Amino acid sequence: MRKRNGFTLVEMLIVLVIISALLLLILPNVMQHTQTAQAKGCEAQRNMVENQVMAYQMDTGKVPTVTQLVNRGYLKKGQDQCADKRKIVIAKDGTVTIK
Template sequence: MKNEKGFTLIEMLIVLLVITVLLLITIPNVTKHNSSIQEKGCEGLINMVQAQVTSYQIDHKKIPTLGELETGGYLRSTPVCPNGNTVVIAADGVVSDGGAPAAD
């Protein structure tokens, strides 16, 4: 039984304690920032759709609908924000967050 290598029970418990403390610190921070991450994702999506609307306007000299952007190859699918809100194009061509969750 001499020279046996391995971890003792105390060493294993200390490692588990350190991992638990790290998890207790990181998980609340990640969940706290989740809404701001989704908001920034929605802002980025709106900016991308606005660029596609502008491109469509330059090519076709009119303000498109979301369907026209899809059929014209400007968008792959109807854009939905990460928080579930729909993206809308106003009559003047300005893209915004519709505020209502998209229907499934």
């Protein structure tokens, strides 16, 4: 009787099929959680900008633009957009939205 050293090709293919099937089941959930986390992060960024707009209004009595918030140190450069590159916009009445 011959001694067996290792796996056969069929055994390796079965393992690869099982791993592939598991990945196909898991991947949609991972992608959904990533999108949910990005949306929550963007909402948190909008809330932070909204708070800075209120602080600027209390200091100056005027509604700022994003550029004014960055120039006066209320926001750091790049904080006017979300991680997914959507822009945060300040309306003339001080409302902060994501576009």
